[in-house]
């Protein structure tokens with residue numbers, strides 16, 4: 001699936017001429033995609049929580065409805081009646097300003113509300129949001145449009161998590177279920193060579209046209225280069241060479257924290273890999289598949305990406321370097337295959353100020369101890385990718401579709 005940003009205003013051509021139709025159509029389309037992704041999963045599949053970082057499908061479906069209920073309907077729909085007052089506690093994720101919440105590691109214990117009640121909750125919210133949009137005059141629509149848009153982008157983030165979280169759950173099951181037996185990996189370009197970025201001052205960050213999350217701005221100037229960035233992603237063939245060379249058994253290649261995880265977890269290959277009859281296989285969304293040496297490596301942590309780069313006598317690009325190369329349209333597979341680890345710590349851009357109120361908790365409070373990933377992955381919904389997009393995860397995380405490209409310094 002191509003995930004280059006598609007501006008829905010362009011797709012529908014009516015954001016300005018018929019904003020009610022635009023937002024109604026966008027809302028229906030995004031909400032339907034959540035249900036489409038959940039549809040192959042049984043009730044039992046949708047309840048399980050395989051680790052604290054992963055959430056049940058049913059929880060994702062309910063939480064994304066809660067987001068609209070809490071931030072759109074309660075604030076902007078006069079007379080709105082919550083579907084069930086208890087759901088605010090069950091399905092608030094991390095918004096302290098929105099009130100107390102159920103413990104994150106215990107989301108998998110919520111056998112109730114059941115799937116039918118969650119479906120009814122979503123339908124209740126859909127009806128209320130639809131009526132709110134349909135009945136809004138231009139001034140009211142202008143007030144709520146930014147919340148609708150944030151809620152839709154929030155829901156798209158959870159659509160990606162529905163896939164990554166169920167894959168992690170299926171990996172715990174000795175029968176190794178397939179999410180979709182017909183699933184195929186994305187097409188890839190696999191270009192060779194390097195993009196040369198001479199030393200210079202350039203601008204990165206969102207330019208203000210169209211939607212972005214608050215962490216993508218302000219746009220600002222950076223000094224970058226000279227650096228050469230690989231056009232292609234690191235492949236399984238290269239990763240197998242790292243493994244064969246003792247990459248997972250050589251402490252000098254690893255950051256101290258990373259080596260501690262290698263030892264504690266017994267890592268000797270990327271996530272979901274298994275050696276069967278002398279050959280490497282991995283659990284994918286399509287079930288167990290033999291490793292394709294030419295495919296980009298995925299399910300590696302920051303620690304692994306960093307160790308691989310050191311082994312290869314190269315580096316991970318910074319997020320600014322990645323964005324400069326991507327803006328020049330010089331990277332292959334920048335979007336739609338794997339998120340790419342950068343060596344940049346997730347921090348605020350110069351001049352960043354989080355919004356006031358609960359929605360200010362969306363990104364800003366997580367700007368500590370995490371690393372930035374750029375691009376997008378095979379699980380990223382269409383229309384949700386941008387060159388300025390900043391994803392972020394903790395360094396040991398590898399249940400997302402995460403890979404890397406390399407950089408070398410000096411030209």
Ligand SMILES: [Fe+2]
Nearest residue numbers: 063093154158
């Ligand atoms: Fe969320």
